Amino acid sequence: xxxxxxxxxxxxxxxxxxxxxxxxxxxxxxxxxxxxxxxxxxxxxxxxxxxxxxxxxxxxxxxxxxxxxxxxxxxxxxxxxxxxxxxxxx
Amino acid sequence: xxxxxxxxxxxxxxxxxxxxxxxxxxxxxxxxxxxxxxxxxxxxxxxxxxxxxxxxxxxxxxxxxxxxxxxxxxxxxxxxxxxxxxxxxxxxxxxxxxxxxxxxxxxx
Numbered sequence: 001x002x003x004x005x006x007x008x009x010x011x012x013x014x015x016x017x018x019x020x021x022x023x024x025x026x027x028x029x030x031x032x033x034x035x036x037x038x039x040x041x042x043x044x045x046x047x048x049x050x051x052x053x054x055x056x057x058x059x060x061x062x063x064x065x066x067x068x069x070x071x072x073x074x075x076x077x078x079x080x081x082x083x084x085x086x087x088x089x090x
Numbered sequence: 091x092x093x094x095x096x097x098x099x100x101x102x103x104x105x106x107x108x109x110x111x112x113x114x115x116x117x118x119x120x121x122x123x124x125x126x127x128x129x130x131x132x133x134x135x136x137x138x139x140x141x142x143x144x145x146x147x148x149x150x151x152x153x154x155x156x157x158x159x160x161x162x163x164x165x166x167x168x169x170x171x172x173x174x175x176x177x178x179x180x181x182x183x184x185x186x187x188x189x190x191x192x193x194x195x196x197x198x
Contacts, residue, residue: 001094001146004098004101005101008101008102008105008139011105011109012105012108015105015108015109015112018112018113018115018116019112019115021116022115022116022124028121028177028182030121030173030176030177030182031121031124033173034121034124034125034128034170034173035115037128037166037169037173038111038112038115038128038132041132041133041136041162041166042108044136044158044162045104045108045136045139045140048139048140048143048155049143052143052146052147055147057147057149057151058149058150058151058154061151061154061155061158062154064158065154065157065158065161068158068161068162068165069161069165071165071169072161072165072166072168072169075169075170075172075173076168076169076172078173078176079169079172079173079175079176080172080176081176082173082176082177082179082180083175083176083179083180085180
């Protein structure tokens with residue numbers, strides 16, 4: 001079972017690398033923001049999977065909760081910042 | 091053994107939806123279409139995967155995992171809505187098939 005979770009962890013890391021390409025290339029600023037948010041959500045999943053692999057689940061769940069909250073706050077803050085500011089066409 | 095098969099089914103479907111949203115992030119031509127991928131497919135993949143993990147490690151901590159699942163189901167679409175509204179208000183052009191090439195390859 002743990003080798004199965006190891007394979008799943010490798011898959012999720014590869015998906016994160018795919019999304020990091022969009023973060024790097026993203027034509028507009030907003031692409032980078034949502035790609036960053038997706039990297040964050042993949043980070044939560046990675047945290048939980050590592051928690052399963054090291055079977056210290058209760059510690060990693062707290063980190064995942066904190067990270068999920070921070071990730072959400074980040075996007076809301078950036079959205080509020082861009083609300084009144086005219087985004088220049090990049 | 092049945093529990094493991096349920097866990098494997100949930101986790102694999104979760105990773106499938108996350109793969110779908112990752113590929114969509116590359117192939118979609120425009121910011122607004124990409125935010126669909128993030129708001130919906132990624133959230134579903136995350137929730138399925140966390141459900142699988144919660145069932146696998148069946149202890150008190152999976153209650154906290156349930157909280158994270160409910161929070162993600164609420165937070166992710168809200169964040170997507172906020173960022174898309176900000177993008178729309180700050181004048182990000184919307185991609186349409188007419189202005190793009192015949193196959194609509196070059197996106198924004």
